[in-house]
Amino acid sequence: METVKVQDLTANDLPWKIRYDASRCTLCGSCVATCSFRAIEAKVERRRMVFSEGDFPDPQQRFSAVPVIRQVSTLVSHCRGCGGCEKVCPNDAIGPIRNIDNRLPIVTRCLSGDSIKRGGRKNLESTVRTLDKMRVGRISQMTDPSLDAQRHTFDLLAPFGRILPAGKLPFHLGANGELVNDGQAPPVRWIYPVVIGDMSIGALSWRMWEAVAMAVAYLNEECGMPVRMCSGEGGVPVRLLKSKYLKYMILQIASGHFGWNRIANTLPHMVEDPCGIIIKIGQGAKPGDGGLLMAQKVADHIMAIRGVPKADLLSPPNHQGLYSIEESVQKMFLSMNAAFKFRVPVAIKVAASSTSVSVFNNLVRDPYNIVGGFFLDGVDGGTGAAHEVSLDHTGHPIVSKLRDCYLAAVTQGRQEQIPLWAAGGLGRTGDLAADAFKMMCLGANGVFAGKLILQMAGCIGNEMGRCNACNTGLCPVGITTQNPTLVRRLDPEKAAQNIVNYYLAMDQELKKLMAPIGNSSLPIGRSDALITTDRAVAERLKIQYVC
């Protein structure tokens, strides 16, 4: 027998313990084969068996070596609670159980001397979400009738692009008393108010990325819903860049500039303009931190698309410039606008922060009108990989910050000149329509969501420490991995279908929320439609307190 030392890592120290019932197990091996983390293995145990053979009880014992499934207790190969083994076990013999005595946060740091990295969303569950403390409480009745979600038509579109104030529109009066537009105004796209957030083709498996792209194409071409997806940093396959579907894509450039060589080289071959460009300055889940793609996930096609060697790909926290960050961002905006000859709106994505309003005000007052959207990402957003300490302890919630930005625009009479888009844990409870609707009432023109899209495709990660292993390249459902065997687990068509269906359901639900407040256009800034039973929330967001 081996000696066990008190510092040794055992199942007791880990976040998940394996429940295993040897009497039900037929040793088919399915669980071991399915566990992408190698957190379980087949082992041999010495077992004592008591038996009696005669007509009268005559207990005897026998020792034998029996094969069993055992949990692996190492830092690299610990159980993530994904439930894969449980899913595949034909006899319900195995499954993970949450271990409340978990010591992993301590032992990982002690054993590795390195900061903890993981994916997913913030894991510190706090109180009830602010969004859930609000209801749509201004119901149209009688003199101001509500609409019929089935019968009436609704305009569910949101702007992406810089909008000029009416007095600055390049209009003159034509001969027949009609207004004629004879100048140039910044491009504006009207798109579905829920954008699929920026998840790169390196963070996602090619099948997952393809599934999202497929869903978007289907929603546009077959369902008439102008849904857009953002590429994330890291480029886009050339075939897509050259196809007509490019118009459904919002290309992203972040501080690593990954993939932009290819995009720039493909410019002359594009048959359609992309929907827009987002320059990513920050991300809500890990504000102040750049992107992180671990070498495990840098497969051949990623190396090709991004034009990089196989190594950890770390985007710097800031866009680099010779003189200042502002200068480099300004330059980037101008060059992006110019690259597409001012036909494609360019937006900015920043992490919500105490200072967001100043950033927003600077952009709104910019006389060159170069910023066509303010994508504000809150602390509850997801990520493929980040330092756990950033994920759990940095960031700013989206709700009040979005509201602050909207009210800053109101104070200046500049509502919607730079459309506001909000994200960060929206749809976390599974109900994106309600979250989106409330954010719009508070002033957002639209919202974007990433993690929820993965959950539609089958991601089982959650905010209570389940899975969150997106950084490891071992995603058990083939979503955030480049490992061919794991990727094959994901059926892209099924994933695309789920996304399409979710969007169709959400569309109905949005109408179901618009109808009772009697609005056929999106209720942007209709904070009068919201109520809350929480005084602090009412005061902070300037909505009606009720009890």
Place this chain on the structure above:
Amino acid sequence: MCRIGAIKSRNYVHPSLALLLMQSQQKGHDNSGFAMVMQDLGGLFEGYKHLPTLSMACTDEGLKLAEDILHAAGFNRVLQWVPETNNLPGLDIIAMPNYVFETFQYPKNYRSAPQKEKEDLLLEMRLQLREALEEDDLGFVYSFWPDVITLKEIGDPKDIGTYFNLWEPDNKFTAKVITAQCRQNTNYDIVRYAAHPFFLQGYTALANGENTFYQKNKEFQAKLHHGYIGFESDSQCFLYTMHYVHRVLGWPLNYYKHVITPLPFEELSSRPDSDVLLAIRQSLAHLEINGPNTIIGVMPDSTLFTCCDAKKLRPIVIGRSEEMVVFSSEVCGINELLPDRNWEDDIYPHEREMITIDADLEVQRWRQ
């Protein structure tokens, strides 16, 4: 639900017609007030069309204060008309002590000033008066504009008519355009300023219904023009948008409809002028209205028009004769005034329509 009505006539008519128009529509609601704006004035005021008339309800102190302010600014009174009132017992009216309609000559240095400067001065003066009188509830300043008179009071419209002697037609107090409202108080305290019609620099608007985009309209308008104040009623937003689109932006009236009830994106994108309409929709998204309502408006040149919400959730009827065009929430109002008209010529405007009545009483139906 308020009832609204308007009369545009070839000849000068007395406000008793407006009372008649509104009276038959009174059943079933609270009749908490009556208000009207008269434009293109006849009678006593006919000779003073180019000079501004102040319409005000106030206390004695308020009257003195207002006159002092105007005199200090260089205005000289050239005409004053105080309606005789019948303070009979039992009348349902909460009247202010004084009702004043006074016409003024412009200050010397403004007499040959460009029209726009004069108009801006008049607005400044009205805002100044309103603010001064607001302090101790000294009174309400409704309009200060050439050829326009406004009267608003709280109480039963019938009694308000009796109080002001408006049931008796005469030729001293007449106009070619009269817009009027019988108030059904719902959301707001009974405030005189909250009663339609609302007036600003030659533009009049009154509405029947609700504007569920009130909050966003209000937040946006508050920064567009310093004359956009008060917001005592969600229907003021209709007036301010009208003023903004037509006067500030200088766009033709038709675009007012495009601003408040823009075409759905799908319809809009297939039109030849889609670039203009889309630009308007996106730049003025916060002036869109939603909810059920019908608007009646009068332009500075006395053109009368009406349009309604994009779903036609509030009705309006237009009846006409050779001499007169009448707008009314309910057809019974028109029947009182024009019993012998050809009913088949009545117009029931639909949701994408704007009906304008010009100086020759010509009716134009414009389709959005």
